Amino acid sequence: MQTKILKIDNDHLDDGSAMREAAEALRAGELVAFPTETVYGLGADALRPEAARKIYAAKGRPSDNPLIIHICKFEQLGLIAREVPPEAKKLAEAFWPGPLTMIVWKNEKVPYETTGGMDTVAVRMPGHPAALKLIEQSGCLIAAPSANLSGRPSPTEAEHVAEDMDGRIPIILDGGPVGIGLESTIIDLTEKTPMILRPGYITQAMLREVLGTEVVTDPGIIAADSAKKPKAPGMKYRHYAPKADLALVEGEAGAVIEAINRLVREKQAEGLKVGVIATDETKSFYRADYVVTVGARSDEDAIAKHLYKILREFDEWKVDAIYSESFSTPRIGQAIMNRLMKAAGHQVINV
Ligand code: AMP
Numbered sequence: 001m002q003t004k005i006l007k008i009d010n011d012h013l014d015d016g017s018a019m020r021e022a023a024e025a026l027r028a029g030e031l032v033a034f035p036t037e038t039v040y041g042l043g044a045d046a047l048r049p050e051a052a053r054k055i056y057a058a059k060g061r062p063s064d065n066p067l068i069i070h071i072c073k074f075e076q077l078g079l080i081a082r083e084v085p086p087e088a089k090k091l092a093e094a095f096w097p098g099p100l101t102m103i104v105w106k107n108e109k110v111p112y113e114t115t116g117g118m119d120t121v122a123v124r125m126p127g128h129p130a131a132l133k134l135i136e137q138s139g140c141l142i143a144a145p146s147a148n149l150s151g152r153p154s155p156t157e158a159e160h161v162a163e164d165m166d167g168r169i170p171i172i173l174d175g176g177p178v179g180i181g182l183e184s185t186i187i188d189l190t191e192k193t194p195m196i197l198r199p200g201y202i203t204q205a206m207l208r209e210v211l212g213t214e215v216v217t218d219p220g221i222i223a224a225d226s227a228k229k230p231k232a233p234g235m236k237y238r239h240y241a242p243k244a245d246l247a248l249v250e251g252e253a254g255a256v257i258e259a260i261n262r263l264v265r266e267k268q269a270e271g272l273k274v275g276v277i278a279t280d281e282t283k284s285f286y287r288a289d290y291v292v293t294v295g296a297r298s299d300e301d302a303i304a305k306h307l308y309k310i311l312r313e314f315d316e317w318k319v320d321a322i323y324s325e326s327f328s329t330p331r332i333g334q335a336i337m338n339r340l341m342k343a344a345g346h347q348v349i350n351v
């Protein structure tokens with residue numbers, strides 16, 4: 001299959017034929033990759049089983065890992081949910097369009113192909129003009145996971161999608177780099193107490209404040225609780241994995257630099273190519289084959305935005321081992337560390 005990359009201008013979406021072509025492809029049951037504010041999504045008509053199946057085939061995704069349905073109006077939640085819980089309305093008013101996915105009970109219109117066999121469905125209204133326009137213009141509710149091959153870092157630019165999906169899907173809409181760079185927060189509203197299944201840009205504190213109630217985090221995604229299984233099927237896979245062996249090094253800044261430099265020398269002595277993930281403040285202290293900065297330590301948004309791109313770069317450079325500083329920043333640090341820990345297969349070196 002030939003993959004077309006169609007450039008779009010997010011401020012002038014009615015210009016040109018790209019959006020029309022993409023909307024037609026979706027209506028015909030085909031796949032379209034498109035930008036959202038979190039990462040690029042790989043979309044298909046959510047209510048057609050054979051269209052949803054194509055997503056799993058293109059990504060090589062395990063069929064028990066459900067998809068998120070993207071909508072462009074709040075009322076569309078009522079088309080796929082058995083009932084719309086009052087919490088959903090409150091959260092939508094506060095955070096939609098935006099990087100929050102809600103889990104509700106599904107109705108009979110939603111095929112099990114889309115929900116990976118589950119009786120619940122994940123729904124989000126993305127905060128990106130091209131994504132909203134595509135949903136509206138196609139007339140479809142769009143099932144879309146991240147547009148990477150299963151196990152690769154999520155794509156934050158159209159080029160990353162092309163790396164993984166060239167020849168596997170007909171259309172990639174190129175709306176430039178995304179704004180956030182981490183997948184949406186997932187909150188499960190079918191639990192007695194609303195439960196975060198995946199941390200993201202919208203934090204537990206923000207959710208609590210809007211709901212005015214307790215919000216818990218799935219014990220299955222907290223590293224210390226690794227005996228428990230995560231409730232979101234996707235969280236159990238070793239996602240976001242770079243090809244190289246990645247380890248996080250935690251401790252006081254000076255000790256971390258010293259330890260990483262020593263580990264790099266040891267690996268290099270074995271003839272291996274080694275990379276380091278640093279910050280603007282520490283970059284110049286490292287000696288390795290590749291030293292890459294995620295940005296200033298105080299700039300959480302930059303760290304989130306650059307993380308996946310950096311992991312992909314290391315793949316390209318064919319490094320054998322990567323050492324990373326840890327980023328337990330105040331607001332989205334939990335989300336950043338959750339992705340990094342998974343990429344590292346939970347390898348942490350404490351110094
Ligand atoms: P992705 O869009 O690739 O970030 O993947 C979607 C994430 O949402 C995966 O981790 C899924 O396991 C999770 N998810 C989707 N639907 C459900 C659901 N009904 N219940 C729990 N988790 C879900």
Ligand code: MG
Nearest residue numbers: 145146147154
């Ligand atoms: Mg994904």
